[in-house]
Amino acid sequence: MNFEEQYKTAFSHVQTAIDLKEEDFYHMKRPVHGIRKSAVILAAIICLLVACSVTAFAANLFGLKDLILHENSGIAPAVTTGSHDSDPDGSAQPTTLISLQGFSGSNEYKAAMEWAAFLATYDQDGALLAKVGNGPTGLPEKYSQYYVYTQEMADKLDEITAKYNLKLHRSIDVFDSKEAFYAQAGLGDFLGRNNTDCSPYMFDDGTFHIDGSSAFPDGQFMQYQFMDCKKGVFTDTLLNIGNADDYTEWSYQTSSGVTVCLASSPSKCLIFADLKDSFVTVNVLAGTAEDSGNITPENLQELADSFDFSMLH
Amino acid sequence: MEKTYFLMMAEKYKDMVYRIALNYYRNSADADDTVQDVLIKLFSADRQFQNEEHLRNWLIRVTINECKNVLRTPWKRWTVSWEGIAATTVFESPQESELLFSVLNLPEKYRVVLYLFYYESLTVKEIAQLLNLQESAVTTRLSRAREKLKKKITEV
Numbered sequence: 055m056n057f058e059e060q061y062k063t064a065f066s067h068v069q070t071a072i073d074l075k076e077e078d079f080y081h082m083k084r085p086v087h088g089i090r091k092s093a094v095i096l097a098a099i100i101c102l103l104v105a106c107s108v109t110a111f112a113a114n115l116f117g118l119k120d121l122i123l124h125e126n127s128g129i130a131p132a133v134t135t136g137s138h139d140s141d142p143d144g145s146a147q148p149t150t151l152i153s154l155q156g157f158s159g160s161n162e163y164k165a166a167m168e169w170a171a172f173l174a175t176y177d178q179d180g181a182l183l184a185k186v187g188n189g190p191t192g193l194p195e196k197y198s199q200y201y202v203y204t205q206e207m208a209d210k211l212d213e214i215t216a217k218y219n220l221k222l223h224r225s226i227d228v229f230d231s232k233e234a235f236y237a238q239a240g241l242g243d244f245l246g247r248n249n250t251d252c253s254p255y256m257f258d259d260g261t262f263h264i265d266g267s268s269a270f271p272d273g274q275f276m277q278y279q280f281m282d283c284k285k286g287v288f289t290d291t292l293l294n295i296g297n298a299d300d301y302t303e304w305s306y307q308t309s310s311g312v313t314v315c316l317a318s319s320p321s322k323c324l325i326f327a328d329l330k331d332s333f334v335t336v337n338v339l340a341g342t343a344e345d346s347g348n349i350t351p352e353n354l355q356e357l358a359d360s361f362d363f364s365m366l367h
Numbered sequence: 368m369e370k371t372y373f374l375m376m377a378e379k380y381k382d383m384v385y386r387i388a389l390n391y392y393r394n395s396a397d398a399d400d401t402v403q404d405v406l407i408k409l410f411s412a413d414r415q416f417q418n419e420e421h422l423r424n425w426l427i428r429v430t431i432n433e434c435k436n437v438l439r440t441p442w443k444r445w446t447v448s449w450e451g452i453a454a455t456t457v458f459e460s461p462q463e464s465e466l467l468f469s470v471l472n473l474p475e476k477y478r479v480v481l482y483l484f485y486y487e488s489l490t491v492k493e494i495a496q497l498l499n500l501q502e503s504a505v506t507t508r509l510s511r512a513r514e515k516l517k518k519k520i521t522e523v
Contacts, residue, residue, distance in 0.1 A: 064463040070385035201503035265474040
């Protein structure tokens, strides 16, 4: 039995306890979820903190807009409408892709933009991908960490990385705990004890990604994705931040002494750190809106303080 | 929507909605809530579906949106209840339960992509559209999810 068959068999046993009855749908009410925390107080805190402590970046130097992949690059983000349906819940969102590799002007940013632009125009009808499927591509192992399934794509990747003098990821390790990850990466406990539920993976060159969560004193948790891209290496990951105009940005010196860029929007918050050997992005899976976590500037600064950026090398 | 047709479709797809929601929440009670919410939306949907495939795709999209909305509340994310899943699911072999719980132990972004790809047999392009991702991100997530599962189960 192959993996797909094993997967289908295992999940076929998973069934809802809901027993449908016709009359229920005339009386059914939306289930009541947990009681919201003190939204009024938090809203007041947000207003106060936004008014008092947030200073927008003048001229936006080395801020969010310096990470956006240029609109004229031909890069077409995934769309939310199309063959499936016209958006039934009004959920279609603006899409803006940013580089996680470095600010504009860096070789890593330029390479990411060129590669994304290439992908946006290559095999648009998916015919070549359909031919390859999920089977082996027959290409050398060195391309296995990238979205490469034809020789033409491999050649383009080589061309871009040679042009910008970047190395490729060769292999990846996945870790069950942050302790195992620290040991292999040669890093100290830069996440600290408040950051739990970590699921790291790391490439051979030290570039790593962590899905984690941070506990706050009030008992809330914040989920995030922590990406550390080593300089001199090509990483093809991009991030969709929605509408860039929705963000408020400010610089902040963390308790580890490293100055980072913070950005908050109603649906998402971000932390950037341009370090000596790597570029760090923390994608916080919560925003300032009441229904998206009520994240305050203070919360975001607290999260930034929970990471010891000075330990990253 | 015509009542008989609604009940037939609701019965047929309620488990699909539940499984998608379970992959988001890892919590059977919340997943059941989402089944209710999504079926209410279907029941009250003032629209015509071109065919059953169209309706199924609509349900998948609405379920994903519903789950994302619920997960926007940070304290909602942390009510993980394995007992509920284990108590209500009967497996035919230990390997099946091992695979299920290994998958549910993966981060959310891997679980959902795996489910849509392997169970619902959606294409990479369709998943990318549903989750508002680039196709390369979907492929990468599938590849990394399989990589992570390799450490937990015998053969992927």
